[in-house]
Amino acid sequence: MVLWIVIGAAVLGLLVLALAARPVLARLPELARALRRLEDRQARAEEIGAQLADLQERAEAVQQRAVVAQERIAVIKAGRGRS
Template identity: 50%
Template sequence: MILWIILGVALFSLVVLGLAVRPVLARVPELYRAVRRLMLKQEALERLQAKAEALQERSLAVAEKAGEAADQVAVIRAGKP
């Protein structure tokens, strides 16, 4: 008799566990798609960051050349009476 009670409780526990896990397992495909979208966004952001860094380097080079040009203009203006 006690064996049947133990088996019943164990079976009931497994049923409750299965019912608790079912919604989570049902959302796994949706969660996978969300993770995939986030990974694609991360890759796009990394590419954008690389482009922004390249643009920053180019703008610094242009600013440096502009400073050199300003220095040359100052030298030319200083040489003229």
């Protein structure tokens, strides 16, 4: 008799677990699609980050060239002022 009660409780527990897991299992394809979209967005963000780093390096190089050009202009103006 006790054995049947234990078996019944175990079966009831498994049934409750299956009913609770059913909605989650039904959403798995939707969650998988969302995961793929997030992975695509992450890859795009990493790509943009690399492009941004490259752009920043180029901007710093241009800024350095501008500083050098300004220094040269100052030297040229100073040389003209002496004449």
